[in-house]
Amino acid sequence: MEQNVLLQLTHISKRYKTELALKDIGMTLHKGEILGFLGPSGAGKTTTIKIITGQLKPTSGEAKILGTDSSNLDASIYEKIGVVSDNSGIYERMSVWQNLSIFAKIWRVKQSRIEEVLKQVGLYEHRKKPAAKLSKGQGQRLVLARAVLHKPKILFLDEPTGGLDPSTAVSIHRMLTDLKKEGMAIFLTTHNMEEATKLCDHVALLYQGKIVEFGTPKELCLKYNRKKEYRLLLHDGREETFGQTPENVQKIAEWMQQDKIESIHSCEPTLEHVFLQVTGASLNV
Numbered sequence: 001m002e003q004n005v006l007l008q009l010t011h012i013s014k015r016y017k018t019e020l021a022l023k024d025i026g027m028t029l030h031k032g033e034i035l036g037f038l039g040p041s042g043a044g045k046t047t048t049i050k051i052i053t054g055q056l057k058p059t060s061g062e063a064k065i066l067g068t069d070s071s072n073l074d075a076s077i078y079e080k081i082g083v084v085s086d087n088s089g090i091y092e093r094m095s096v097w098q099n100l101s102i103f104a105k106i107w108r109v110k111q112s113r114i115e116e117v118l119k120q121v122g123l124y125e126h127r128k129k130p131a132a133k134l135s136k137g138q139g140q141r142l143v144l145a146r147a148v149l150h151k152p153k154i155l156f157l158d159e160p161t162g163g164l165d166p167s168t169a170v171s172i173h174r175m176l177t178d179l180k181k182e183g184m185a186i187f188l189t190t191h192n193m194e195e196a197t198k199l200c201d202h203v204a205l206l207y208q209g210k211i212v213e214f215g216t217p218k219e220l221c222l223k224y225n226r227k228k229e230y231r232l233l234l235h236d237g238r239e240e241t242f243g244q245t246p247e248n249v250q251k252i253a254e255w256m257q258q259d260k261i262e263s264i265h266s267c268e269p270t271l272e273h274v275f276l277q278v279t280g281a282s283l284n285v
Ligand SMILES: Nc1ncnc2c1ncn2[C@@H]1O[C@H](COP(=O)(O)OP(=O)(O)OP(=O)(O)O)[C@@H](O)[C@H]1O
Pocket: 016, 017, 019, 021, 039, 040, 041, 042, 043, 044, 045, 046, 047, 048, 191
């Protein structure tokens, strides 16, 4: 594999008894890249992560992670990757600090790193609290702290901000951006298109087990910007939306000259619109 390629899937398919959950999936993850797998419930996101991390065998195709075939991984892979999924594996009766301390010993990570990570996720003040007493968002941040304690090369996040309040989500986004700057590659699944737009270098739109589109969020939004529109706010408080026709452009120009316009925005579609156009289905089902 090329040096900066940390993860490569080629022609991955997965059949669960009768259901074909993944169909010919291919993708590549590079160092320092955030890749988003975007798709509605049941699209195959968790299945993909499980195959990559060796928890499930693909029916066909090949997944290579850090140069090793996912089907042949041993426990040492966990020194190089971090995985955050629903089953948190946090020890409820132990304190926040103790929870990280156990893993710091296993991974031979310095105690000073625990402090650093706790500050990064905003849990340092809560370090003595038993994990059971944390709020949901705090609990999720603890799981994240544990997953990055040993500075993994790849971080897998299955719905990192699902069910979190917006400000906690923002602090997690900030942390992910910082980790990316340090060179960590992040593979995340989400059905939150705003999150994907903000964070991801590339997104794969997954629908019924297939990657139906791939690109940067900007590329995809522009590609599907078929109906070019402008939204105007006028000084008198009126809001108007205009399609891009010669007459409308003429009218907007006149209003500009007459200083009638407070603000003007072009309406590029969001990833949600893109998804809807590609699949005919909504992301949030
Ligand atoms: N162990 C299993 N046995 C049989 N079918 C399964 C199993 N795990 C998942 N599936 C099926 O495979 C499909 C993909 O499931 P998966 O969990 O990968 O979806 P997902 O995209 O992660 O969805 P969500 O957003 O709800 O977490 C679903 O239709 C699901 O019912």
